[in-house]
Amino acid sequence: MTDVYRRAASILVIKPVEDSYHILLLHKPRKKDAWQLPQGGVEGEENVTQAALRELNEEASLKDCNVLGVSPRFYQYDFPDSYRRFRPDNVKGQHISFVFALAPMDAAVTVDEKEVDSYVWIDVAQLGQYLKRDEYLNLVKGLYEEALKALNAKH
Numbered sequence: 001m002t003d004v005y006r007r008a009a010s011i012l013v014i015k016p017v018e019d020s021y022h023i024l025l026l027h028k029p030r031k032k033d034a035w036q037l038p039q040g041g042v043e044g045e046e047n048v049t050q051a052a053l054r055e056l057n058e059e060a061s062l063k064d065c066n067v068l069g070v071s072p073r074f075y076q077y078d079f080p081d082s083y084r085r086f087r088p089d090n091v092k093g094q095h096i097s098f099v100f101a102l103a104p105m106d107a108a109v110t111v112d113e114k115e116v117d118s119y120v121w122i123d124v125a126q127l128g129q130y131l132k133r134d135e136y137l138n139l140v141k142g143l144y145e146e147a148l149k150a151l152n153a154k155h
Contacts, residue, residue: 003092005076009051010039010096012143013065014151015103015121021151023144024109025130026059027118035120035130037140039096052099060119061110065101068150073098075139100147 014021025035040055042048049067056062078093109119122130124144131137 001090003090005093005095006091007042008039008094008096009042009046009048009055010037010075010098011052011056011065012037012098012100012140012147013056013060013062013103013107014100014144014147015107016105017121017123020123021144021148022121022123023127023140024060024062024103025120025122026111026116027120028115029117033133033136036136037098037143048097049099053101056101059111059116062103062107064107065103068100068102068147068154071098071100071143071146073139073142073146075136098143100143100150102147102151 013024015024024038026038028034028036038052038056038059040051040058042051043054046054048070053065053067056065075096075098076093079087079091084092111117111119120130124141127137127140131140
């Protein structure tokens with residue numbers, strides 16, 4: 001059996017704060033790479049946008065977001081060997097596609113305290129305090145710029 005990458009979807013959510021926009025990050029209860037954008041596997045016949053919105057609802061209880069677009073960017077990585085030993089399948093990592101969306105100013109996030117134990121809305125300048133992997137940090141900064149361009153194109 002050939003090793004494959006799991007299809008996954010992630011969503012960069014921004015919300016208006018005074019004269020800029022803040023980004024939603026979720027915290028997973030683990031030691032490394034705990035802060036991230038909402039994300040999860042693409043299920044069945046879902047497209048990337050449907051999967052991203054479902055994951056956003058499951059992980060943060062957000063439903064009323066306006067999808068701004070889908071990025072041509074993706075993030076692909078291999079699972080560590082220590083993790084793969086516990087997987088009964090031939091999935092060697094994830095291939096994550098990205099969607100961006102605008103949340104209402106009064107968006108209320110609720111996390112389940114298990115899969116996700118915390119969240120923050122932060123300014124793009126604060127990303128480096130939360131995202132420690134340079135490749136992922138730069139990706140999220142680029143997605144933020146794409147989201148702003150898409151937002152400006154709609155207004």
